[in-house]
Amino acid sequence: MNPGVPTENRVGRSVGIIGAGRLGLVVARHALASGYQVRITASAAPGRPLERLGPRVTVTSPSSVAEGVEVVILAVPFHRFRELPLGCLAGHIVVDAMNHWPSVDETIIGFDSTTPTSVLVGRALPSDVLLVKALNHLSYHQLRDRARPPAAPDRIALAVSGDDPGAVARIEDLVTDLGFDPVAAGSLDSSDRQQPGSLLFGSILDASTMRHLLDIGAPPAGVGAGLPMSRRERRAGTPTACCESPLAAGNPNVRFRPVP
Template identity: 45%
Template structure:
């Protein structure tokens, strides 16, 4: 796979996950732009060492080689769609009913939430990653390549080159990338799955993914889809 790793990363969402990813990306040498929900001057990115700057979401989308989405999933329709067209977009969002409310469109087991985001974003190139580990684990578990206790992060996407680029970002930020499959396979990384919340090694993560079909969540997903799961997973 061709590694088209970007030079700059944009992050839309300045909560705990967004700020942790900004710190990790800055430490890895990326130019980072981050947007919150309000005035960029109030984000306090000066506390982050390295090349991190605050900007409006439109500018983050327009000026970054790749953009990580780290806002509550229920707000995905607020994203600057026009400026994300053709852009590599990394979906780190999750559906939480406590934050998102009762949203049948986000709780439909017949599709993954990343596919819902992809349909909304049109020609953006959506890849799922960085969603199944908590902010504290992302910050505490990042390790240099080859470290014996290094943890893994799953990546799901439809374009092999985009998946390779995101896998490179995962590696740079301190984790072993594990390819889960196409974007539809992102359902295996969502809340309720055995993968979600697991700080696992690459081998253990592969085993969790391989066992999805027979897991409680996998059985529910299969029932919602007529009793079977795609063989590509």
């Protein structure tokens, strides 16, 4: 299925992805399906299915992944991003798709848990990078399984946070092309609303419900939030909604995360 249908002026766009793990490969496949050229970094493991993605994929190194692209996505473990050649990202729009997991990242020197992680990422990047937070608050298999064409009744939303309106608009276009409805979620200072432990994190929401949750801090009473889980999501046991709604009421394939 072609997740997104790019408009004529988007055909031929390109994106760089640092990280060829599960998230990076999912984003690469959706981008390719929407007509993008993809540059993606290779791991040392020769068996990675990068070459099988097709002729519009260039497998490259972190130091050259940004060549010829406008947008670069950071899809590496959070504790590893400082090891990257961050200088090569100068002048680009960078998407922070990373999350901080204390069980893995607790040894980071100088980590400030009171500051949104994207703010910390921004401080480490070149000053002319336009940073946007996106693609981080759903699991890779939710992103893999939930991409839909525009206007599909079960198309879901992805939050996009950033300080530069032009960069946010560009990533909203990308999110649309990947098969999701983008929702502007504010500045990087408020991007902790997309981090693990937030109401958004892991929740399958339509765009209207996500906007209400971001505006009010709670989901709307009785308005569409929960969407049915896919078979893979049911097997994985991933929480996929934060509140019950008419769309999900009585559906055993929807699970709900309690709202404080």
